[in-house]
Amino acid sequence: MKTANVIERVRQRREFASTEEAEEVTAATLEALGRVVPADDARNVAVELPPELAQRLRAPEDRDSTDSVDEFLAYVHDNASVREAGVEWKVNGVFDVLEETVGDEFADVQAQLPDEYDRLR
Numbered sequence: 001m002k003t004a005n006v007i008e009r010v011r012q013r014r015e016f017a018s019t020e021e022a023e024e025v026t027a028a029t030l031e032a033l034g035r036v037v038p039a040d041d042a043r044n045v046a047v048e049l050p051p052e053l054a055q056r057l058r059a060p061e062d063r064d065s066t067d068s069v070d071e072f073l074a075y076v077h078d079n080a081s082v083r084e085a086g087v088e089w090k091v092n093g094v095f096d097v098l099e100e101t102v103g104d105e106f107a108d109v110q111a112q113l114p115d116e117y118d119r120l121r
Helices: 003-013 019-036 039-046 051-057 069-079 084-102 104-112 115-120
Strands: none
Touching: 003 019, 003 051, 003 084, 019 039, 019 051, 019 069, 019 084, 039 051, 039 104, 069 084, 069 115, 084 104, 084 115
16 A cells, blocks of 8 residues: 555545645654554554555654653644644544554554553544
C-alpha cells in the first residue's frame, strides 16, 4: 500500500479539511506511538506500512513509555495543525485506518497500551 492511499483513507475517515492536515495528524500520531510502545512492537507495525510512514514509528532517544493518553494527544496537537478540541477524534480516525491497514499487529499494540488509551479506539 502507498502512503497516499493510507493518508487518503485517514482524510476520508474523519473528513479532514485537507490532505496536508491528514498527513500531519497521521505523522504525529505515529511519532507519538513510537514514544509509547515497545520498539519491537513498533517495528512489527512499521513493516506493514509504507516506508514514509514506517519511519515515523521509530522510538526517539527520549522515549517515554509512561506518556498518559492526555500527553499523547498533546504531542499530536503540538506537532500537527489540528484544534485541541478535535485532536482525539482525528487520532481515533488514524487508529481506525491503522487497524484496517496493519491488522493484528496494530491490535496487539493497542492491547498493550494502558486502559486510558481505550478512548482512542
